[in-house]
Amino acid sequence: MSALRTSSNLNASNLENTASALKLPKPRFSGDSGIFVELFNCFDNATGSNDSLTKIEKFLRLISLLSGHACNVVNGFKISEQNYDSCLNS
Helix, strand or coil: CHHHHHHHHHHHHHHHHHHHHCCCCCCCECCCHHHHHHHHHHHHHHHHCCCCCCHHHHHHHHHHCECHHHHHHHCCCCCCHHHHHHHHHC
16 A cells, blocks of 8 residues: 555655746736637646645636736735635626
8 A cells, every 4th residue: 555655645746846847938927808718727727726725826826817907906915814815806
């Protein structure tokens, strides 16, 4: 059983290393409602539902995906856990 567990750990480790080594372009959201659902779903799957991240880390990652008008709106918020939730509900 421990050999199986070690093999699983190695596979998980390899996947993490591979994922972090990929240099995929980050999608940007400037306020175009036509791409919002797709971008938000990607963000939520990769970051929003990641319980190992704090809300502040999630907020910072969200901000890094924004540009233009969307970025200006969020820049009005102080970076805090409560404001992460407020931005998601805006």
